[in-house]
Amino acid sequence: MATVKLAPSILTADFGRLADEVRAAEAGGADMLHLDVMDGRFVPNITFGALVVEALRKVTSLPFDIHLMTVEPERLIEQFADTADIINVHIEVSPHINRTIDAIHRLGKKAGVCINPGTPVAAIEESLPDVDQVMVMTINPGWGGQQMILRQLEKVAQIRRLLDAGGFRADIEIDGGVKAHNAAACVRAGATVLVCGSSVYNAEKSVAENLAELRRAASAG
Numbered sequence: 001m002a003t004v005k006l007a008p009s010i011l012t013a014d015f016g017r018l019a020d021e022v023r024a025a026e027a028g029g030a031d032m033l034h035l036d037v038m039d040g041r042f043v044p045n046i047t048f049g050a051l052v053v054e055a056l057r058k059v060t061s062l063p064f065d066i067h068l069m070t071v072e073p074e075r076l077i078e079q080f081a082d083t084a085d086i087i088n089v090h091i092e093v094s095p096h097i098n099r100t101i102d103a104i105h106r107l108g109k110k111a112g113v114c115i116n117p118g119t120p121v122a123a124i125e126e127s128l129p130d131v132d133q134v135m136v137m138t139i140n141p142g143w144g145g146q147q148m149i150l151r152q153l154e155k156v157a158q159i160r161r162l163l164d165a166g167g168f169r170a171d172i173e174i175d176g177g178v179k180a181h182n183a184a185a186c187v188r189a190g191a192t193v194l195v196c197g198s199s200v201y202n203a204e205k206s207v208a209e210n211l212a213e214l215r216r217a218a219s220a221g
């Protein structure tokens, strides 16, 4: 099995020291950086947008995994043309998902589709041949530091079966509540990318120690 990728989310990092927090993730062995863009409409919180992402682009060479938690995500895609590696949009706010995926690909970026806990797999089934990544939310989006809804791992396994049966090569990314104690279960269910926010950015240990612990735990999967 390919090595699982770790994507620290800066959502629970110290926003007053973002550049340092990002550098710590890169030095600690992160594979990519997960950037949670929230608009106060699709989810209650507002975080940051393309300007902050542009500023962070200057401090790291980590690939940027943009998680658009916004209504009408198709209107924002172009703003990330110079910074994103992967642009992920939610199916719940994408009535014309094929058009949105095409628009992301035309920018030369990888396209991801995200699915909330309350949304059935059937909603994204038609997109599986076209996307580079499926992001399964294992929390209801809006905040970091929530507990994983373990039942969502069944959805991960279901998507893994559909991808394998169709010969599709998309990554499966799990977002929400990933910790050392559940990382192996995520990988066993079929995840290839783990978003880790509060398990990486917390006061207990350093970013590098937390990433090393998650890496060990994930490889036991």
Ligand SMILES: O=C(CO)[C@H](O)[C@H](O)COP(=O)(O)O
Pocket (backbone or CB within 6 Å): 009, 011, 012, 034, 036, 067, 139, 140, 141, 142, 143, 144, 145, 146, 175, 176, 177, 178, 195, 196, 197, 198, 199
């Ligand atoms: O999309 C998100 C929240 O909506 C975040 O990526 C996610 O919550 C990461 O934080 P944690 O690992 O603490 O759950």
Ligand SMILES: [Fe+2]
Pocket (backbone or CB within 6 Å): 009, 034, 035, 036, 067, 175, 195
């Ligand atoms: Fe996220």
